[in-house]
Amino acid sequence: MTKPLIALGLEGSANKLGVGIIRHPPHPISSFKPRPPAEILSNIRHTYNAPPGEGFLPKDTAQHHRQHVASLVQQSLAEANLTSSDIDVICYTKGPGMGAPLQSVAIAARTLSLMWNKPMVGVNHCIGHIEMGREITGATNPVVLYVSGGNTQVIAYSNQRYRIFGETLDIAVGNCLDRFARTLCIPNDPAPGYNIEQLAKKGNILLDLPYAVKGMDCSFSGILAKCDEYAAQMAKGTLTDPNTGEKITPEDLCFTLQETVFSMLVEITERAMAHVGSNQVLIVGGVGCNERVQEMMGSMAGERGGSVYATDERFCIDNGIMIAHAGLLAYSIGQTTDLVDCTCTQRFRTDDVWIGWRND
Amino acid sequence: MAPTLDPDFPCSLPSTVDVPLPDHRLASTALRALQVDAELSPLVRRDFSLVATESQGEQSILRTEYKATTNRMLRVAVNGFMESLGVVLQVMEELDVDVLAAR
Numbered sequence: 141m142t143k144p145l146i147a148l149g150l151e152g153s154a155n156k157l158g159v160g161i162i163r164h165p166p167h168p169i170s171s172f173k174p175r176p177p178a179e180i181l182s183n184i185r186h187t188y189n190a191p192p193g194e195g196f197l198p199k200d201t202a203q204h205h206r207q208h209v210a211s212l213v214q215q216s217l218a219e220a221n222l223t224s225s226d227i228d229v230i231c232y233t234k235g236p237g238m239g240a241p242l243q244s245v246a247i248a249a250r251t252l253s254l255m256w257n258k259p260m261v262g263v264n265h266c267i268g269h270i271e272m273g274r275e276i277t278g279a280t281n282p283v284v285l286y287v288s289g290g291n292t293q294v295i296a297y298s299n300q301r302y303r304i305f306g307e308t309l310d311i312a313v314g315n316c317l318d319r320f321a322r323t324l325c326i327p328n329d330p331a332p333g334y335n336i337e338q339l340a341k342k343g344n345i346l347l348d349l350p351y352a353v354k355g356m357d358c359s360f361s362g363i364l365a366k367c368d369e370y371a372a373q374m375a376k377g378t379l380t381d382p383n384t385g386e387k388i389t390p391e392d393l394c395f396t397l398q399e400t401v402f403s404m405l406v407e408i409t410e411r412a413m414a415h416v417g418s419n420q421v422l423i424v425g426g427v428g429c430n431e432r433v434q435e436m437m438g439s440m441a442g443e444r445g446g447s448v449y450a451t452d453e454r455f456c457i458d459n460g461i462m463i464a465h466a467g468l469l470a471y472s473i474g475q476t477t478d479l480v481d482c483t484c485t486q487r488f489r490t491d492d493v494w495i496g497w498r499n500d
Numbered sequence: 501m502a503p504t505l506d507p508d509f510p511c512s513l514p515s516t517v518d519v520p521l522p523d524h525r526l527a528s529t530a531l532r533a534l535q536v537d538a539e540l541s542p543l544v545r546r547d548f549s550l551v552a553t554e555s556q557g558e559q560s561i562l563r564t565e566y567k568a569t570t571n572r573m574l575r576v577a578v579n580g581f582m583e584s585l586g587v588v589l590q591v592m593e594e595l596d597v598d599v600l601a602a603r
Binding site: 202203206209210211213214217218223224225243244246247248250251252254255256479480482483 | 528529534583586
């Protein structure tokens with residue numbers, strides 16, 4: 141039997157500061173049996189939101205993380221009823237993400253590691269999302285759609301790498317939605333994408349937007365530009381439905397944007413599924429919380445005789461537990477990151493990570 | 501001792517930043533944690549060292565010397581260092597092994 145292992149995970153690559161503590165129960169060493177489920181001992185988060193009409197800037201976000209990281213770790217330990225000696229490894233987000241916020245969390249992680257005399261593992265944020273999604277949903281070998289404010293990738297596993305099949309050529313789909321929320325001055329609390337989703341539910345007129353799927357990839361900046369144009373016309377009162385002459389509302393614009401970008405995501409995901417011969421889709425990342433994208437993906441997967449797996453906001457939205465989990469998977473096969481290598485990097489490709497803990 | 505003037509980096513702090521910590525262990529922890537991040541700009545040079553206090557003889561003072569090509573770069577770098585130092589100190593204060601044990 142292996143030893144039980146407990147990891148502390150710290151995440152801060154964007155505006156969410158997350159701390160999580162996870163336990164991997166002991167299991168027989170034979171690798172053919174599925175592992176028992178991981179136990180989530182604590183998963184807490186503190187989000188920095190800019191005022192409506194603005195986005196979060198690296199400097200302010202980093203300051204927010206610096207202010208809250210110590211107390212969040214303390215809270216997390218208290219919730220898990222653990223102390224420093226119970227933790228086996230400290231995991232932190234190495235990248236990708238925003239430089240200053242990443243560094244503000246990494247320095248806290250390093251300090252803990254030195255004070256508590258524990259090893260560290262630097263984790264790729266995208267791998268964190270994927271591995272947590274697999275753990276929570278039990279999806280065995282899905283095509284993964286990773287969609288957030290910072291990333292948009294279609295991923296499939298092969299030979300110990302999560303391979304990127306398709307991705308955005310410019311901005312992430314979540315970034316497109318978030319920036320449109322700024323254009324409309326929609327509040328950023330709890331998340332701009334969430335507020336756009338609520339407005340979209342009340343919209344029903346579908347305007348024309350460029351549909352920018354390019355093979356396995358897609359692009360969103362042109363769509364955002366067109367949507368911003370529409371918003372300007374709407375503000376002037378000149379934007380009407382070409383068919384009925386009805387005035388277009390912000391709800392209609394949100395609806396139009398969501399329907400268009402989500403259709404694009406469904407298309408590139410389906411293309412990857414056809415290529416790989418899979419009918420399971422796992423959606424991870426903040427945009428994965430969106431019920432409409434889950435619904436549209438579900439229709440497509442259903443038509444192919446498959447299904448969609450998604451997690452709730454505890455795991456979809458950036459969190460510390462996914463970092464703890466992915467880090468612990470690496471640690472369990474003997475990987476650690478030396479202190480001098482516990483740096484951060486804004487660019488860190490998903491397929492750069494060797495997935496040694498999978499044998500399939 | 502004032503740092504010697506480096507002609508390539510004419511803007512130095514008039515004195516070094518000395519942060520007294522309770523003991524050598526914590527001073528060493530702070531140094532090792534802070535040292536990992538390289539300075540972002542090639543226009544800035546930073547040096548960390550541990551210095552003994554006069555009274556105790558234990559090396560419990562973290563000494564940081566900054567040199568830069570311009571005053572602006574110096575200010576930016578030192579401000580950044582202070583922010584990171586703040587996190588290190590707060591984490592030490594609230595989460596050291598003995599602090600947690602006492603809760």
